[in-house]
């Protein structure tokens with residue numbers, strides 16, 4: 001926002017945009033498909049912004065395959081149906097090695113010498129079909145009932161590892177072909193999403209598969225884009241030159257798809273060791289897998305074997321036995337979250353499940369405790385939902401001690417003692433005392449955390465120490481901390497204190513969606529923050545939004561709209577925003593990608609404006625496609641000069657740049673906004 005953009009010629013812009021698209025695709029592929037980035041996130045962002053900028057000025061450069069289009073387009077009303085060219089089959093299951101052996105013998109009775117198999121991890125996600133024409137993604141569809149699914153193309157485009165344009169198509173494939181595979185939610189994203197949902201008093205997802213399916217079926221692609229989905233592709237139809245499943249996988253990799261690196265071609269005897277190895281090793285992966293798909297390797301033999309009813313005869317899904325353990329509940333206590341949400345937590349005798357020791361597990365909410373009738377002293381069966389989140393499956397009633405008493409939810413906050421309330425439409429009780437120390441700590445952890453301001457080195461223990469010392473009461477206080485204060489804390493020396501102060505200072509200016517997430521507005525998590533930032537683009541505009549205006553935002557319902565308006569117009573919200581502004585915390589205006597009557601025009605505002613605050617004027621210029629800037633050059637389209645204008649006005653006059661006053665500016669603004677082509 002600080003320099004007037006120089007305007008390249010259309011020819012230069014086209015060339016540069018082409019270059020940027022290729023470079024961004026290349027680095028996106030290294031990062032999202034091969035997990036081998038070669039440039040830093042900041043370097044990627046810089047290139048990305050340059051392209052966003054160019055496309056804003058030359059909308060014709062903004063093609064559907066541009067990396068900028070991955071962030072999600074306009075929300076849909078509903079998905080249209082999509083009929084699969086060939087049915088998407090399911091697999092027969094095997095629950096033991098003996099059943100896998102039976103599968104192998106069955107095949108060998110039909111085709112005697114077959115003994116090459118490809119073992120692939122069965123990814124805990126949902127099947128997706130992608131159609132490419134002339135190397136470009138044309139449709140993404142869910143499996144549905146196998147015959148008919150839903151057209152989720154707009155959402156598929158937001159998944160970074162799905163190529164929108166292929167890096168080259170091998171000979172032997174028709175103009176149009178199909179690729180199938182699995183879309184899944186990595187374990188860390190799943191855990192974070194559920195934590196957020198729980199914090200918001202909402203229902204959580206039972207496993208990563210449901211969470212991935214929920215994300216793929218969002219009507220608003222921006223939400224899908226924010227959920228960190230990943231893919232592994234495994235099927236190509238027709239298979240072109242590939243003669244075996246191993247060759248199919250290699251071909252998919254060459255075309256730019258993400259292929260699971262743990263697929264192995266083995267002979268019949270190799271299957272057992274593959275199953276044994278991954279039975280344990282799967283817990284170390286960052287995605288859920290519930291089994292192994294064993295496929296006859298050779299395509300020709302697959303064709304010969306064909307399918308029975310809804311499953312191919314040439315493949316089978318071996319299911320890992322569920323990891324369940326028994327342990328004892330020592331106590332049930334309530335955890336008070338950042339927004340005061342009270343969550344019952346079971347403290348367990350430590351037990352090893354699915355690769356890690358579990359000693360506490362959430363009971364989600366009091367209805368859940370009642371439904372499962374979990375009591376302190378009970379022996380319970382525990383597993384990990386989606387291999388991630390420890391969960392009590394059931395109580396072993398035969399082992400219940402005679403004196404075990406049903407759990408009674410507390411009516412007052414276990415930390416501050418104030419009365420708990422259960423709001424309409426929520427499954428949890430909340431502590432509504434904003435001064436509750438538990439909430440304060442959690443709020444400050446959230447404010448500085450990864451998806452919020454992301455202040456390096458500011459962990460829960462440092463925050464606890466800062467509160468304890470009386471240096472920090474609210475988020476704004478972080479920005480007032482001095483080196484001397486930090487040095488007072490345990491475990492801080494000169495270097496580490498300097499580093500902490502520097503990392504705080506570095507986060508005074510942050511992207512709007514990060515600040516929105518950080519504020520801890522009830523019902524506003526990462527996804528809603530992104531939706532709000534994309535719509536309002538500046539904090540000032542959001543602050544002024546009425547409940548009605550919020551309701552007009554796609555994806556914001558009445559409960560959320562009311563909560564946002566209440567927070568921004570309420571005393572506590574305003575006070576925090578004012579204090580943050582006082583210490584110099586600022587939100588970067590979210591970029592506009594779009595076309596308008598002022599596209600490509602650089603506008604400079606100078607002197608004072610009477611009718612509206614300057615950020616609003618800048619925002620309105622942006623919404624019309626224009627670029628508000630602060631320095632005047634020959635390329636400036638117009639200078640708006642208010643009372644008190646000085647050097648910039650002089651320079652504009654010297655260079656012969658058009659100068660208008662505020663009244664004329666308002667007229668032009670309104671005329672342009674009324675022309676109906678402003679992007680919203």
Ligand code: IVH
Pocket residue numbers: 089090091092120121122123124125126127143182234293312315317
């Ligand atoms: S092959 C006709 N390979 O499991 C063969 N499926 O029960 C089609 N799945 O709907 C599937 N990982 O969603 C295959 N490596 C893998 C898989 C896999 C997960 C899912 C897929 C399919 C279901 C079959």
